[in-house]
Amino acid sequence: MRFDYSPWLFWSEADEDEQKRQLDLQDGLAYDFGERCFVSALASVQNDQLTLGPGSYIAAGAYLTGELRAGRDCTMNPYTVIRGSIVLGDAVRIGAHTSLLGFNHTMTDPDVEVHRQPLTSRGIRIGDDVWIGSHVVILDGVTVGDRAVVAAGAVVTRDVPAGAVVGGNPARILKWRVPPAGGLSGDAASTTQPKSDLSGKAAEGESWDRRGDVAGAVAGFATRAREQAEAILDRCFVDGLFVDRPGEAPTVRAQCDAVEIADLLLGEAPRHLPAEAQVRRLREWQDPDTGMVGALRSGGGQERPEPGLFDEAAGYHVLCVGYALDLLGSRFPEPVRVVAAAGAEEIVAGLERQPWRTSAWSAGHWVDILGTAVHWNRAMGERGRPGATEALFGWLLAHADPATGMWGSGRPVDGLLQPVNGFYRAARGTFAQFGLPVPYPERVVDTVLTHAADVRVIRPERQNACNILDIAHPLWLARQQTAHRADEVAGLARGLLRDALGHWTDGQGFGFRAPHPTTTGDPATVPGLQGTEMWLAVLWYLADLAGVAEGLGYRPRGVHRPEPAG
Incomplete structure (x- = not known):
């Protein structure tokens, strides 16, 4: 007892x-x-x-x-x-x-x-x-x-x-x-009771400090970010190449993030090299045999991509290099050959191999690369083997869960994080990129809103660019088909927008992870090109959901573009 x-x-x-x-x-x-x-x-x-x-x-x-x-x-x-x-x-x-x-x-x-x-x-x-x-x-x-x-x-x-x-x-x-x-x-x-309630809402007439003049804050941020864009790029340009953060080695992605940031904030290519030189380098990095772009070696040179669907180290480069070239007015010199050669059976086998139940983000990442490779190939007139693209979309439609609108399953360790993040990647590379409606858009909204209530993801000190983008984009995408729970979506977007604006560091941009006293020393909180590029896209989606995107003065045109890429 x-x-x-x-x-x-x-x-x-x-x-x-x-x-x-x-x-x-x-x-x-x-x-x-x-x-x-x-x-x-x-x-x-x-x-x-x-x-x-x-x-x-x-x-x-x-x-x-x-x-x-x-x-x-x-x-x-x-x-x-x-x-x-x-x-x-x-x-x-x-x-x-x-x-x-x-x-x-x-x-x-x-x-x-x-x-x-x-x-x-x-x-x-x-x-x-x-x-x-x-x-x-x-x-x-x-x-x-x-x-x-x-x-x-x-x-x-x-x-x-x-x-x-x-x-x-x-x-x-x-x-x-x-x-x-x-x-x-x-x-x-102070130690007295504030006028606002615990959600951050406040009575009419209170200032941005308390409830937020969201439109004014967005416009003020955009002005500050444009004024500081050159300095942000300068701190990451070393010996003719961009690095993600000072002290790190150059990467393929860093070159592409620099192109995206310059396009968003300055409306032009980075001024550190002639645009034609940047185009030439990105095109030369494509492996002619596989059509993939291998990783850069720390001591110079480049890794050769492995054959098949897909070399893990080279996969994301299909997205970032392809869109960086697109922003610079160019394209890959060769099709992505490992996708052009894949038939319907190979596509379905690849989809079935993915860890949908345990790591839906990884599975969605694979689908995103595949869908984007199909997009670049079709833009070049390479339509691939008969039935391959149809197999991709058919499999996704047949396997979407009517209860969640997504692929994959939640896990006790992180709730709905994996299926929500996996949905963003898979839908971005397929339905969004090709301008097709997603299955079960109302259930997508329900699932994302449930996920957004998870304290392990949504608290300001827990936020990172990936997890918040993977909330904002699916809600935005579903909103193109349905007004389901529109007020809740807009309210969530306003709250996340306030958080995101506070993650900026003057003269340096955004870290991948939000800064906070409890995360001091975490390298992911150090501002860099990847964090800046991703959070700028996050801000646009949140601002558009909140109805104040005009104040930003930019609209993503690269990897995170809202319009179909075709």
Whole structure:
């Protein structure tokens, strides 16, 4: 009984027989438990799915239903109620008598008793290192950011920013445990309650610091970025070649990113070399036998691409070199021969080999290369073997999941990240590039919005260019076919847009990963050409979803172009 109410003592004080009984209890529950977990026999554990990371415990009187995924060292103290779709990060400590309610009743029909009307569930997502006090209520749809604190007795109806301390009913920011990057102005940075709610929305008339004059901020950013574009390119130009970041070796992609950035911000080729010299070099890098572009060696020279579909080190170059040449008014001198020679059976076999269930991004990457190679070949009059392109699109149409609109499956370790990111890559290279409608666009919107509620991806300190682009582009692409959940899409875009504008470093551009005090020292946060090129595209898609893209004064024309490439 003592351990049921003080489970943190169990693995240090329980005897061997008690430990064996606990492990037998966990085996009988048939859920996924990490090492040194504890589940009280006095708890009511009725989950459809349950994962507890190492060192997590469920105390006496707790009531759990639905789907719960908890990281390491999470605590569900006595009489907690956790129901619906819930994700807890690492080291989430939940006080006694607290309720996390990841579902809700509907009441749309006044002639039907509430208990007979359908339930809805958006789920609750809690970040890492979060302390939730006793007698707290957190309602469906809420995301609580990393390192936040929820004071005892709070009723949380809106998202809690990372590092915030919130309390009250409804909960409001009281102070900051970890101040946000760049700080906040006004009372949001003080220890008093701010006027805005936890989602960042505020009353009419407040400034950009609080709710955001989005259009004005976008236009101001674009002016600053254009003024600094030359300096950003200069810092990455070394000995006649571009590097992604100072101190790194030249890469094929860096040359192409420089072309894209110059086109976006300056409307011309980089001024560091004559445009014809840049065209000549990119064309000379294509291997005439395979049609691929091999990687550059660190000491000079170039790797020879491997035959077949596709050399991993050379794959993305089909996209970036092809589009850089297109922006410079040229094209590959040769078709991508490994694709031109592939028949329908080889295409289908390649699609079937891809790790759709475990790594849908990798599978989508493969499809993106294939679709883009088909595009360049057709532009040159090389239509490939009969039925090959039809096999590609036919396979994708036949295998799209009607429930998600995507290919591949989610995973406990990262939720819907893989299928969403894989959808972006696969759809970009095929349906978007060829101007064809995607299957199940409404389900795509639903899936991306569900994914965007995952605290492991969407929090500002967790964002990177790939993951946010892979949210923005599918929503934009689906919007060309449907207005499904349009207000939610626009609201998400505005929030992500505010975050993205804050990731810029003057004179250097964007790092691939967003800067934050908790990520200091991560090389991915250092500004470079890849991060700058990708975030500039992300900004356009988000701004267009938010209805303010005109203020940017640019529209992607390369790898991330919104229009069909034909």
